[in-house]
Amino acid sequence: MTDPNAYIPPEVWSPPQNESGRFSGINRPEAGARFEAELPRGRHPLQLYSLATPNGQKVTIMLEELLAAGVKEAEYDAHLIRIMEEAQFSSGFVAINPNSKIPAMVDYSEPTPVRVFESGAILLYLAEKFGRFLPADRAARTEALNWLFWVQGSAPFIGGGFGHFYAYAPTKQEYPINRYTMETKRLLDVLDRRLAEETYLGGTEYGIADMAAWPWFAGLMENRVYQAAKFLDAERYTHVRRWVDEVGARPAVQRGIIVNSTNGDEAGQLHERHDASDIDAALAARQAG
Ligand SMILES: N[C@@H](CCC(=O)N[C@@H](CS)C(=O)NCC(=O)O)C(=O)O
Numbered sequence: 001m002t003d004p005n006a007y008i009p010p011e012v013w014s015p016p017q018n019e020s021g022r023f024s025g026i027n028r029p030e031a032g033a034r035f036e037a038e039l040p041r042g043r044h045p046l047q048l049y050s051l052a053t054p055n056g057q058k059v060t061i062m063l064e065e066l067l068a069a070g071v072k073e074a075e076y077d078a079h080l081i082r083i084m085e086e087a088q089f090s091s092g093f094v095a096i097n098p099n100s101k102i103p104a105m106v107d108y109s110e111p112t113p114v115r116v117f118e119s120g121a122i123l124l125y126l127a128e129k130f131g132r133f134l135p136a137d138r139a140a141r142t143e144a145l146n147w148l149f150w151v152q153g154s155a156p157f158i159g160g161g162f163g164h165f166y167a168y169a170p171t172k173q174e175y176p177i178n179r180y181t182m183e184t185k186r187l188l189d190v191l192d193r194r195l196a197e198e199t200y201l202g203g204t205e206y207g208i209a210d211m212a213a214w215p216w217f218a219g220l221m222e223n224r225v226y227q228a229a230k231f232l233d234a235e236r237y238t239h240v241r242r243w244v245d246e247v248g249a250r251p252a253v254q255r256g257i258i259v260n261s262t263n264g265d266e267a268g269q270l271h272e273r274h275d276a277s278d279i280d281a282a283l284a285a286r287q288a289g
Pocket of ligand 1: 026053054055056083088100101102103117118119120
């Protein structure tokens, strides 16, 4: 039977007019800058341009973990990029990330400033630069990278697939929701089985694979993204639950996840981070509120 509402693709696609999905207003089929504007620059060697989404939080968790481990050279300025206001399409941002997505970073401590984009590449860059949170031994390093790349490759099915069709699409449609729920639950099961056999994703040591995965999976379990924990029956993944709690209790994680945040109670938001005291103040405001 043919569905009378089924979409019949034209011979050549053209962008829809007046679509009402969450990101429809900012999406275009062309890359590149949409307007001229330089990026701000603070006083620290590392300049981060980001927003507190799961992809952004990965990097601020890593930076806070480095600082907590005593790596003073990891001091950073975190500038807010408001993606719904199209700040990722400024000429300055596109020059450091031609893909126009947060997070992106510039390291001015190198003889020639180094740009780094893609959250996984930023985690790897920082781990290698400071020799932390990634084992040196080839086998252990490879296993940690296996899981880092697993998260990087899998998260778009959670965010762009499941989250988009479950929470953001203008209408709820069964086919895409089934498809991406199936995949999201399969990924939760992959993670659960891994964490049944090892304490952390990479193995015995906490590291960049955990930092990459935690914001996505903790976000799902704790309803910080998509309000879907019940729908996904997330609590049945008991090993994921154990790891979400354990990693979430780390002070550096609690500090990192609020950097560049624009949600929640206004006093507890932290649009920019230029000093450790910025985070202290936002955490204190959250506790008081
Ligand atoms: N693979 C990228 C994905 C980054 C990404 O999707 N960023 C989103 C926010 S979480 C973004 O900037 N979206 C803006 C846009 O699509 O215009 C990474 O891991 O860094």
